[in-house]
Amino acid sequence: MPLRPARRERPVTGRYGPQTDAVYDRAGFGAPVRRGRRPVIVVVDLTRGFTEDAFPSGADLGDVVEATGALLRAARPAGVPVVFTAIVYQPAEADGDSIAWLHKAPGMRAMRKASDAVALDPRLPRAPLDLLVTKKGPSAFFGTALAPTLVGLGCDTVVVCGATTSGCVRATVVDAVQSGFPVLVPRECVGDRAAGPHDAALFDIQAKYGDVVDLADAVGYVGRPDWRSATP
Numbered sequence: 001m002p003l004r005p006a007r008r009e010r011p012v013t014g015r016y017g018p019q020t021d022a023v024y025d026r027a028g029f030g031a032p033v034r035r036g037r038r039p040v041i042v043v044v045d046l047t048r049g050f051t052e053d054a055f056p057s058g059a060d061l062g063d064v065v066e067a068t069g070a071l072l073r074a075a076r077p078a079g080v081p082v083v084f085t086a087i088v089y090q091p092a093e094a095d096g097d098s099i100a101w102l103h104k105a106p107g108m109r110a111m112r113k114a115s116d117a118v119a120l121d122p123r124l125p126r127a128p129l130d131l132l133v134t135k136k137g138p139s140a141f142f143g144t145a146l147a148p149t150l151v152g153l154g155c156d157t158v159v160v161c162g163a164t165t166s167g168c169v170r171a172t173v174v175d176a177v178q179s180g181f182p183v184l185v186p187r188e189c190v191g192d193r194a195a196g197p198h199d200a201a202l203f204d205i206q207a208k209y210g211d212v213v214d215l216a217d218a219v220g221y222v223g224r225p226d227w228r229s230a231t232p
Helices: 018-027 062-078 091-095 106-110 146-153 165-178 195-208 215-222
Strands: 039-044 082-087 131-135 157-163 183-186 211-213
Touching: 039 062, 039 146, 039 165, 039 215, 062 157, 062 215, 082 146, 082 165, 091 106, 131 146, 157 165, 157 215, 165 183, 165 195, 183 195, 183 215, 195 211, 211 215
Parallel strands: 039 082, 039 157, 082 131, 157 183, 183 211
Antiparallel strands: none
């Protein structure tokens, strides 16, 4: 029986006590990222295999799907691009030994091409021009054309949603920064199988890689009316 997903309304900062906060402050972590004028929303792996607890790899992430849907609906009028990602394995990959990650995480072998597990959650408001990136590992950037695609679109900031916070979301955030993009993570739009990994990942992201923000902040940011006229 999978664990209930982590709740996302708790603050990120201060969770590990004043001593930890002092260590991170001394190291110079936690400064806010710059926000560009041409954001893109990357929705990481909100496929049924992750968002439904009927799948062994999943949890009930209905609240994450709902919050992500609200963000997407706010972004549509401003013309903000949306990219969905999904882990998808060919049968030979799922059954074979060619992908090292599957030895550590054999449950991911269920993410087989054309299976229900790799279908995007039907509750998500997907539009005809939204892109879909398929991948073989946690990061949406590694081994894919996502970075040059975002450059081609003229995007300068990545808003990351999805699952799981401690796995594919965190990996995508790290690689987004390494690809040159500032990152925002709306806390209501990410989820995990358990609270501990979720909380630790958000703490780590906020300290080192991006800004963990409230949904209302993210909605206001992506819904700005000047996006279409912004200069890349």
